[in-house]
Amino acid sequence: MKTFRLIGMALLAVVMCVNFVSCSDDDEEPIKNDDGVITNQKQLMQIKMVDSETITWDFTYDSKGRLISINHAEKYDGGADRDITNYTWSNNTIVAEDDDVTTTYSLNDNLVRTIRQTRDNSWERKRTFAYNSSNQVVNIQTTDGSYTDTDSYTWDNDRIVKLTHTEKGNHYNDEYIYEYTYSGKTCKGYFPLYSPYDSDDIFYVHPELIGLRCSQLPDQVYSKDNYREETSKYSYTFDKDGYVESCTVVDTDKNLSDNTIDTYTTVFTFTWE
Secondary structure, eight states, X not given: OOOOSHHHHTTOOOOOOTTTOOSOTTSOOOXXXXXXXXXXXXXXEEEEEESSSEEEEEEEEOTTSOEEEEEEEEEETTEEEEEEEEEEEETTEEEEEETTEEEEEEEXXXXXXXXXXXXXXXXXXXXXXXXXXXXXXXXXXXXXXXXXXXEEEEEETTEEEEEEEEEEOSSXXXXXXXXXXXXXXXXXXXXXXXXXXXXXXXXXXOGGGGTOOOOEEEEEEEEEOSSEXXXXXEEEEEXXXXXXEEEEEEEEEEETTTOOEEEEEEEEEEEEO
16 A cells, blocks of 8 residues: 655654643643543544545544544556555554554553554564653664664654664665754644554554654755755645645655756645544
């Protein structure tokens, strides 16, 4: 299932713990229920992403404000795909079922500590989360067979200013660094585009479960390696209550071997109730 790791891992950062201090002085203090879910702000009902294709995520909640299903649809040249993921909540555990994949989220103190994915009991991927003393995520490690993927975060108070992403396998060891720039823009509620992994769509609506619910809005994400230089710039519109209504991402990708430049634009829209 394709989602957006925010245009090549951009925008994952800028996090703020919800156990916590509010990112914006104008925002009311979030209130959690017993499941660690914020209940006194608008709920996100849909994300729509448009670039060369159109992708939508429609979210359904129970009476306690907990996500219970995601209807995910993609439209592209010559075809369309749709799938539904259902979520079941119990004591310190959330189970997501999508076709033949089962994802189990294990929590402690209302924060996700591990995620385990299986397919027909024959494949397993595991993610482990580490937090600092302020319950801000500082490390996410993924293991899948011989493959290891690690995201490490550098903080400046309530902002992540750098993300270091490493990938290790039998025949490679790669590192990518992403740097974030801000100018003080904020929104009501939170900005949804912080889900760290393609399979974790639950965090678009419950980012507080991994310390990723924040109202501060990045202006730019920059990365450079030996081959490419990428700059992603972000602009926003807001609804009448101050929630983010749309985000336009303009990516500029420069090939350092021949100095060719490609530019891509992606528009995200958000529906809140």
